[in-house]
Amino acid sequence: MSEASVMTDELRKQIGVAGEPLVVEMEKGMLRKFVDAIGDPNPLWSDEEHAKKTKYGGITFPPGILAAIMMVGNRPPIEIPLPRGLDGGGEWEFFEPIRPGDTLTIECKIGDLVERQISMGKAIFIYHDTVWKNQKGQVVATSRTYGLKY
Amino acid sequence: MAKQLYYEDVEVGIDIPTLVKHPTTQQLVKWAGASGDYYQIHYDKDFAIATGLDGIIVHGRLKIAFLVQMLTDWIGDEGKVKKLACQHRGMDLPAVDMKCKGKVTNKYVKDGEHCVECEIWTENPEGRKTAPGTATLVLPSRGK
Numbered sequence: 684m685s686e687a688s689v690m691t692d693e694l695r696k697q698i699g700v701a702g703e704p705l706v707v708e709m710e711k712g713m714l715r716k717f718v719d720a721i722g723d724p725n726p727l728w729s730d731e732e733h734a735k736k737t738k739y740g741g742i743t744f745p746p747g748i749l750a751a752i753m754m755v756g757n758r759p760p761i762e763i764p765l766p767r768g769l770d771g772g773g774e775w776e777f778f779e780p781i782r783p784g785d786t787l788t789i790e791c792k793i794g795d796l797v798e799r800q801i802s803m804g805k806a807i808f809i810y811h812d813t814v815w816k817n818q819k820g821q822v823v824a825t826s827r828t829y830g831l832k833y
Numbered sequence: 834m835a836k837q838l839y840y841e842d843v844e845v846g847i848d849i850p851t852l853v854k855h856p857t858t859q860q861l862v863k864w865a866g867a868s869g870d871y872y873q874i875h876y877d878k879d880f881a882i883a884t885g886l887d888g889i890i891v892h893g894r895l896k897i898a899f900l901v902q903m904l905t906d907w908i909g910d911e912g913k914v915k916k917l918a919c920q921h922r923g924m925d926l927p928a929v930d931m932k933c934k935g936k937v938t939n940k941y942v943k944d945g946e947h948c949v950e951c952e953i954w955t956e957n958p959e960g961r962k963t964a965p966g967t968a969t970l971v972l973p974s975r976g977k
């Protein structure tokens with residue numbers, strides 16, 4: 684990797700750029716497949732009779748669903764001239780439960796771009812800020828996640 | 834399910850009950866389908882090796898789902914995960930035990946909510962924390 688900075692003014696202009704909102708219908712079948720894939724038998728996610736007696740009044744999606752790739756929304760395209768990518772992690776804040784039948788609108792923007800030196804060389808950290816809203820207009824959750832190109 | 838956990842049951846320093854997962858390659862394929870993550874490093878060994886990995890690795894976001902499972906098992910029906918943070922610090926191989934662990938670091942009442950903060954992490958068979966993070970949980974109180 685050269686010593687020259689990968690971060691250009693062109694790239695900096697991408698900070699704050701949003702992708703097209705993505706609308707996702709939260710189907711019950713999706714919930715079933717999701718908890719089956721995790722291997723999570725919690726009746727809050729699968730047993731209507733049990734869930735009805737709780738404060739939720741019915742089954743809900745585990746909050747971890749928002750970490751799934753299909754829930755990250757449309758990320759704005761960005762060209763970074765580094766060959767490899769890694770998912771870094773992130774932080775999520777949850778406000779409202781997600782129920783089967785909900786329609787979520789996901790908005791994702793580039794929150795920040797930061798150049799750092801890592802053990803494998805030069806890297807650009809890409810931060811994405813995401814907001815999930817339901818059909819009532821309630822903010823269900825927000826997140827700031829990051830990945831790196833290196 | 835486990836009995837309901839209350840704010841008063843929790844002390845700083847206590848451990849969250851460990852959840853042991855054993856993600857097989859079949860489970861990774863199920864997760865790929867359920868979550869929409871079809872990156873081949875999670876099911877195609879030749880592809881994974883060609884990118885410089887030792888073999889297939891577990892999806893980082895499946896590990897997050899495992900950590901949420903550990904938390905929601907512990908906090909019961911009336912508890913709530915308010916915040917979650919997790920960083921992918923190490924790769925995990927399939928078909929070995931992955932321990933999901935946590936420890937309470939703080940508890941306080943804020944805006945009427947009984948909050949508990951924890952460190953959380955996944956641990957590989959060598960005892961290394963591969964996905965460390967934090968969580969803020971809201972629990973019911975016996976006082977209400």
